[in-house]
Amino acid sequence: MSKQVFNKTNIFIALQYLFARKKQSFLAAIGVLLGVTTFIVMINFMTGVNDFLDDAVFNGSPDIIVSAKSKKQSTTTSNILSNYIENSNKVDDVLKADENVQSFAHQIISPAILISESKQFPGSINGIFPAQESNMVDLERRLIEGEGFQSLLKENSILLGVSLAKRLQISTGDEIKMILPNGKNTALKVAGVFSFGITTIDNVRTYVSATTLQNLLGKKNSITNIHVKLKDRDDVRLKSYLAENINGIVTEDWKDSNKTIVIGNKVRDILTWSVSFALLLVAGFGIYNILNITVIQKRKDIAVLKTIGYSSNDIVFIFLVQSLIIGVLGAFFGGFFGYIISYLISTTPLDTSDFIIVDTYPINFKMSYYILGFFFGILTTIFAGYFPSKKASKVDPVTIIRGI
């Protein structure tokens, strides 16, 4: 390339061609716009849902759960009857030494019946150590009313999930009675109500102080679970290491407990990318067609441009600029409309389903998706514009002039 092709004259010529076919150029830009808009809306919505679920489920539950091996039946987090971990010190040592462990917390979990003035329901009582647990669960963010974990430093306080509190018809400050499997009952004061947004959690989960629960169960210093939060959640080698090296425990990781959500996220990702890709491909073909037809119709003009001093590189640039302008306009307004539609969706009230509790559709407005969508749109047009441009540059003036 002997001379700079990026110059005012070439851009002027490109614009002149573009404006000569306003309608087609406009339609081509609309094609890109639709592709980018759909991409933005879909990715905002899908990742919004993914993030919402990730946040609610994975932050509400630990990455690895260590519990005692049951002698009778398999154990789950909410259905444990006095299976206490005997080797908790050994587990602690392993966890302290492992670099991938971000934090861990002891819990004593017991089923119980909760009784308010008018209702009674079964719940899962998590006895926690406030200092440890606040490293695991960001309850402050989840609080609807009252106080968080620090309120449990007082004896006989309880925090409840919002659905459970509603069903019991109680709120912060009220008193409820708790009956444990061993028959002991005690009065607790509601210190706060939280919501993870997931019905399965908000319906049953409650927090009390571990020492309160230990005293009531008559099991001082005993725990039923150890919850572990990992730095890299996908590296779950620790799970099998613990199970193999320490007797009397079973381990479970987040993938085991949330299989449907993990699969759902994957399906949504695949859907987003494939639909967006297909739409952009169609938009790309639109641009390709328009430029291709232009090149065929304008072979004579291209030949003239070449004879009066415009090089092959100038010609490539002139046609590529046309597709690039279509692409930039389409991608820009695509991002703009994508934002507007996403915003409208994010303000649309959502009927609470049985599974999640949320007022409006979760939308992820991350800037990087807009940048990605913009570059996707432009990349498509560059690809679509390149081949017709190359074809244009190969026009041989002699053949054209002679061929008349």
Added chain:
Amino acid sequence: MILETQHIDKYFLEPEKHQVLRDISLSISEGELVSVFGESGSGKSTLLYILSTLDTDFQGNLNIYNQDIKNLTPSALTDFRNKHIGFVYQFHYLLPEFSVLQNVMLPAMKLSQKSKEEIKENALGLLDEVGMKAFAKRPSYQLSGGQQQRVAIARALINDPALIIADEPTGNLDQKNSELIFELLKKITGSRNKAVVIATHDPKIYHNSHCSIEMIDGSIRL
């Protein structure tokens, strides 16, 4: 001496190998109007494309302005053409997306040695010279054939090239316009001291040129 050829041979390979030009040697100087005539298929158009550097696939030597054309890369050749050669075709070939004035300005905008204002002024001057100044702002597709050809001559002159190549410039025009175009080309040759090469069928042109070359079967008839 503006243009000189030595022993140019040219073959077409398709549909079968066939010699189109045989041993063409000629030279053209400033202020000379040379016409090339001959029957269709005699090779005059082919010779013209070689002289205009559009076709470089030949044997022999072509020097324009003491530059051996075969030594230039394709992009250097494009620049060379832009600067030193002006074109007029049988079918006018103005670009319909551009105005008359813009059409004339395009080669100079490519050369970009002058400011846009200067180029515009030059273009208007040239349009005046060919009698088309009043049409400067018009879209070029609104012009008649004769008018377009006059604009094409103005475009050929905008970079002040040494050599003007015209391929059947009057081939598509009526008597009156043909004469007008030829007079213009003659005027340019004289007043601007250009070398002009015209391929033509028109006896009026080749009888009134400084020098006319008849092509027969790819050779110059002496």
